[in-house]
Amino acid sequence: MAEETDDALAPRRRFQLIRRLARHRSFRIGFIIVAALTLAAIFAPLISKFDPFEMRARIRFRPPQAAYWFGTDNFGRDVFTRCLYGARLSLTIGLGTALLSGAIGAAAGIASAQFRRIDAVMMRLMDGLMAFPAIILAIGLAAAMGPQIGSLIIALSVAYIPRTARIVRASALVVRELEFVDAARVAGASSLRIIWRHLLPNCMGPLLVQLTFVFAYAILAEAALSFLGIGPPPPAPSWGNIIAEGRDQAVDSWWIMFFPGLAISLATLGMNLLGDGLRDVLDPRLKVET
Secondary structure (H helix, E strand, O other): OHHHHHHHHHHHHHHHHHHHHHHOHHHHHHHHHHHHHHHHHHOHHHHOOOOOOOOOHHHOOOOOOOOOOOOEOOOOOEHHHHHHHHHHHHHHHHHHHHHHHHHHHHHHHHHHHHOHHHHHHHHHHHHHHHOOOHHHHHHHHHHHHOOOHHHHHHHHHHHHHHHHHHHHHHHHHHHOOOHHHHHHHHOOOOHHHHHHHHHHHHHHHHHHHHHHHHHHHHHHHHHHHHHOOOOOOOOOOOHHHHHHHOHHHOOOOOHHHHHHHHHHHHHHHHHHHHHHHHHHHHOHHHOOOO
16 A cells, blocks of 8 residues: 555656756756757757868868868868767767666665675675776776777776765665665565665665766766777767867867867766756755755
């Protein structure tokens, strides 16, 4: 009967959650920024008439102007077009990293909280991974697996899984000691049902907040790895590759590095604002009645 009541109230709770998020200023601003970048990436062929790979030597190093909004690079390619297509690659890497690290980190964290016999082993493994700075670990893994998009997503995910696992484990440890979980355990619910019905739903708030930050970190890390030559191989138009290609002309042709750097800044700002909004709304200690 209690489960039926909860199911009946679920749509109302979702509506209230959406309303709180819509009224939160940081979440609104972050959502607008991320949505604008995502739509620009999706509709890049409709927004720009240029090919991101086409080289035209006669228009090299053109400054920003009406015909080329962000100027052209050292190969005569339109920087605006490459930034649009670069959003596809950089956002894909960020999303892939967030999803993969979230799935594995959540599974590891909840398993550690629910099955205490594996907790010590699992957490010591996570501590071992966290002993290395995330970017250093990602550089080593990406260099070992090769400069491919899939390899980069795996490398970044491995670097951020320990942090996600620890956050989920901390939340799950609190939830598993609550009365309704004890009642489900006494009623004969299996461990898998307790995880699926109680632990995972109540850990989704901290998990979603963490994944917005992982998304932002992954975009920054991809740019850093591409700048070092470990990211997607050129001429793939990722934001990091565009910056790396313009570093030798940073003074005379500043626009080659400036605009993709601005795109990275906007993307990370948007994801961090989304995370702040989700944290404020989903944290019970910060909720206000509306």
